[in-house]
Amino acid sequence: MKVKVIYCSHTGNTVQVAKAIAEGLPVTSVLQKLQAGFSDEDARIDEDDLIFAGFWVDKGSCPEEMAELLRGVHHRKIALFATAGFGQDPAYFAQIEQRVRALIPDSNRYMGAFFCQGKMQISVRHRYEEIQKQNPEDLKIKQSIENFDLASTHPDDQDLNHAKKFAKEVYQAALDK
Template sequence: MKTLVLWSSRTGNTKAVAQAIYDALPGDKEIVEEGREKDTAGYDLVFVGFWGFRRGADMAARRILSSLHNHKVAIYGTAGTYPDSPAARDYLANAAALLPKDSTCLGTFICQGRVHSFHIGKRSEHAEKVHPMTPERLARLREAEKHPNEEDFQKAAAWALEMVEKAGC
């Protein structure tokens, strides 16, 4: 089986998860940062990683997801939200919805990760109106600073092996 792991990362979170996935994969495999030109033809399974952006994938990941015709795809991401939250489900569902109809999403995975300092530091008046810094939000962002961690990497690796099995290659 020939597998490709793509990733896009703003703070290094998704890059680290991509490496854990890549390290767990058997067989012929390659890892490439999204945004670099890469022909995906000939790969049996393509992993696409993103950092959470506006309840979906970042722009680089959006471009690659929408271009993956006739592929088996596994989608993973990192975001400051809790992995079992409605927001996390939105990130993954919105990313998966970008795939062309002739591709198959085999599964999704998300883990919490530290967020860009903009979300914690000085913020614009608009940002404060849209997402006020409540005690709950601050606690979630502080928890996100601890991720991804070794447990997250192990979960990502186990998920990657499940995706390989689902791909049946």
């Protein structure tokens, strides 16, 4: 079975998960970075049986270059993986999965998704701090700062080990059906 791990990474979090997924596979896979202007021909996805498509969460979904790629994939097995700054709520991840999964044409077989938290750029914390100065009693901004600090250690070893396990399970399921 030919396997490709395609990803787009904004801050480096998703590339860490992509590498872990590639390492978790029992076969050699192709690890490929998706960039603006990337075409289906560049991906050569028509040669692959199983595609792991990874992205950073952008406004509750995937970046447009990943959306374009997913819309163009047909007759493949596809698994998603992603990193998000806000990662403590499984319901949040489920909403993202649902939005991105809807981009995948029905001719494909959806194999599941793996999500984990990822660190954010320090400019995000600075923006939160400025908002907090204006509204010191705002509990939502206080929670956002706490989440930022929690996210600063992710993806961690546990996240990466879970990604490897996910890759093995998806690969086995792809063989079984």
